[in-house]
Amino acid sequence: MESSRTRLGMVGCGVFGHRHAEALRELSDRVDVVAVADPDPDRAAEVADIVGADAVVTDHRALLGQVDAITIATPHQFHHPVAADAIAAGVHVFLEKPLAMTEAEGLSLVAAAETAGTVLMVGYPLRYHPLMVRLKQEVDSGRWGEPIHASLVTEQYLVIPDGHWRATTAGRGGGGMFSHGCHYIDLLLWILGEPVRGAHLGTTHGTPWQVEGETTSHAIIEFAGGRLGHHFGTEVANRPPGASHHTVHLTGGTLTAHPAQGTLQMDRIDAEPEVLFTTTPRHKFLDAELSHFLDCIATGERPLTDGARSLQSLRIIWRLYEAERSGLGYADLVGLGLEQV
Secondary structure, eight states: OOOOEEEEEEEOOSSSHHHHHHHHHHHTTTTTEEEESSSSSSHHHHHHHHHHHHHEEGGGGTTTGGSSEEEEEEEEGGGHHHHHHHHHOEEEEEEOSOSSSSSSHHHHHHHHHHTTTOEEEEGGGGGOHHHHHHHHHHHHHOTTEEEEEEEEEOBBBBBOOTHHHHGGGHHHHSSHHHHTTTTHHHHHHHHOOOOOEEEEEEEOOTOOOOSSOSEEEEEEEGGEEEEGEEEESBBBBBBBOOOOOEEEETTTEEEEETTTEEEEEETTTTTTEEEEEEEOSSOHHHHHHHHHHHHHHHOOOOOTBOOOOOHHHHHHHHHHHHHHTTTTTSSTTTOOOOTTT
């Protein structure tokens, strides 16, 4: 086997395990998926067929001695124990969000990876989406002036069956804000910088299935310099998918990314709308994300969405939740920027 190739194992073969498998198949020139683990051997065998893995196991610990790295796409409550086992075995870890269910668990994984010298990367695929990368470049260029406000809108219709792990806060760690909104808090930090204070309101109003934690959510964050960021997310959007969009208002124009159309548009009060960039209409580019993981293994580079920085978005959500529960209103978010770890 060529030394430049990574021997990889996959843990978790549900919906996201299948998505990882499809992305890894696109990276077959760089990676050999040698083993797949899932408590359900039939599900594991399905994914093994996609990626050409020879070994199928029901316990993730059985594959750790065979691989250089693993991907983890299990229910949220298993992220920490599986990642901890892998890091202890000297295995690099790509972990679907969230990093952990508690701050203590997250900190323990970050410390363990630092001690072991292994890569710990968290799956925030929108950071690797060509539209969002270009949006960030346009904001940072200064050609459109200073950012005023960013608004990230995510709409989906997420049917959760009775008894599913995603129906409980014990299973997914919180409501939609924690489970899905962490993507967008991370993006707001990436685009707008250092947070100062924030507030959250969530509800299950109008949700036709039994679930713990909010299914519709608003979060607003004030950033240094007076910039504002907002995330609206709902899991009960009663219309076809494709309405999600991400907008940054600047003093010289307004940028809007439309993943379903694959476009980044600039609107100005004194000019015709201009499409600045187009790409394949896709909500996620998992192959680009996993390619970055392989790059970091090869070079020792710190992942853009490493454990320490990915923990910041979760810390913000936990503080927003606490302020909401206690009736305090605003949560103090000072010191929780991506570069303030």
